[in-house]
Amino acid sequence: MSAKKKTLKARKKSWRSGFGPSEVIQRVRPTESFEYLLNPHKGTTTFQRFNGDPIYPGLRWSDSEGPTAFKPFRGDPRKLHNDRYPDTTISYCRWVWSVIEPEKGKYRWDIIDGALKAAQERGQTLQARLQPTAGRAPYPDWFWKSGATKCKPDDHHPDFNCRAYIVHWTDVIRAFGRRFDGHPNLESFDVAYAGGCGETGGNSTPQTAEQLVDAYLESFKKTQLLGMLGTHGCKYAKAKGVNIGWRADCFGDMRRGKYPSVPTGLNWNHMYDAYPKEIWQCGLEDAWKTAPVTFETCWTVGYWYRQHWDVDWILDFGLRNHCSVFMPKSSYIPKQWEKKIEEFNKRLGYRFVLRQLTLPLEAKRGARFKADVSLENNGVAPLYRPYKLALRFRQDSRREIVRFKADIRRWLPGTIWFSERLPLPKTLRKGEVKIDLGIVDAADRPVVRFAMKELLGDGWHPMTSMDVEK
Known part of the structure; x- marks a missing residue:
């Protein structure tokens, strides 16, 4: 041979x-x-911060204070770990209008650029939201001077149906879309068009909601949009045939207070009353097959633990409704529930x-x-x-x-x-x-x-x- x-x-x-x-x-x-796999586009997110940053102390968090300064990171993101919090591949950040557009037409895109870069350096993509306000965060001064009106003189919010709001809010959304639609590190963008944190739609009429939402639909042809569950705008986008995902922002709400008009424990809450109904009313029961679902905690997981809420039932609800992304506000996970949250993370998404x-x-x-x-x-x-x-x-x-x-x-x-x-x-x-x-x-x-x-x-x-x- x-x-x-x-x-x-x-x-x-x-x-x-x-x-x-x-x-x-x-x-x-x-x-x-x-094992738990750190795969992209799924799992737990950090909130208003990035992998390796300290989590919020105690049960606190901030809806209004999105990051505006970013420390460079040049290490290996795979070696970053979050204390008392899952390791993640997604960061979720929100900014109020007055921070992003302090003067009409002068946008702080450097903040969004910085957040996208910071997320990328830390091994994350960025879910983002621009919100009219959050809590008592002010609206831009120039906005009030432009002719915006209020429903009541002492109201913090404008009348979301007034022409000034419709024009100026759609301007900032269209400008954001022109610059960032399709950015490779932008995971998704919230359709947060009116109301507190942009989540509820405020007092906007169906006609106004549709005008506002059209600005998002016309401005984002590549980046995934997430509608706010229960709003007319979310239902409208889905009815138009848009491949819209959705997010719910009070996941885990099992409050069972003592109310004089109902038997103890049979009061209204999001998990029983709002979400099952709103998923169907918005036509979203099969939306998960083509677009992602995000659940944000009502309060924090630590608060759930203190209230003795049934975490197994809560997490199973998220899985039954095909959740891909979980946002527990960068607040600590109780040690007693760490394994439960890890197993939940394993099954989120794909x-x-x-x-x-x-x-x-x-x-x-x-x-x-x-x-x-x-x-x-x-x-x-x-x-x-x-x-x-x-x-x-x-x-x-x-x-x-x-x-x-x-x-x-x-x-x-x-x-x-x-x-x-x-x-x-x-x-x-x-x-x-x-x-x-x-x-x-x-x-x-x-x-x-x-x-x-x-x-x-x-x-x-x-x-x-x-x-x-x-």
Whole structure:
């Protein structure tokens, strides 16, 4: 036997020794991992701060004080950890109108730029909101001087139906959209068009709400919009056929006070009275299939604990309604509930488990080969980004990436199976080639981890080998 044939025989034996001579396919069954995965576009968010920043003290937080100064970070974001709070891949920040537009037409876009950069440096994307006001935060002085009117002389808010509000608020939203729509690190933008924190719609009439919401719909064609659950504006956007996500901002409200007019414990609260009804009234019962759901805590998780609310029921409600993002206000998670919140985070959004990848043992370079993929989404929602599943072929220093055509956004919770014929790159030489698998972005960088133990340092999952034939 020639030296060349001996080398080829040894190479084949090194990885094909378990296959009989008549076998032509191989099955790869990775080892499932049950760890918490820091995958993008899902999980817990920080609030008005970024990974590694101190959380709020006690049970406090601020809806009105979004960050305006940003410390540079040049370390490895994967080494950042949050004390008494989950590690995250999303930051959520809000700014009141008077901070972003202190003078008419003069926008503090440097603040938004800084937040986007800070989030990116800390391994996060940014969910953002511009809000007319929050609490007693003032409206811009110039806005009142422009002719804005109030419903009552002593009211903090304007009449949201007055022409000055409609014109000036839509101006700032359109300006934001012109500058930031489609920014790669902008996760989503809230349709917070009127009322306190922009969440309720205030006293806006249906006609006014539609005018205000149209400014968002016309200004954001790429960035995901999130409607405020229960508002006419949210219902209107959905009815127009817009692929709008939604957020609810009093998740966990199980208040059971003593009221003289109803039996104890049977009073109104968001979890029983508002959310089930509003999801259906706004036509959002199936919206989760194509756009994300965010739940923000009513008060904080620490407050829930002090009130002895049923955290298991609360978290299960979030999962049943296909939540992708959880916003507990960067307030501490009680130690007694840390494991519950971690398990909740694991199931938020998507969680892909590869059960089997079937490939041929060998293929001709330049020819197509069949690849069967069997996986599960053990989360409660799909991944809404147009990433692609891909195979990477490694041979010596050569790296070649081949993408599947499958639309990942259609991987709803449950079992997924598909088969494709993929080309074996012509650049490969004859002999063994190692194969890795990953979910990649437009630049072919692996961005999403499967729940499997096999993982390389560069984010790819090692699968198997294949023999390249001429």
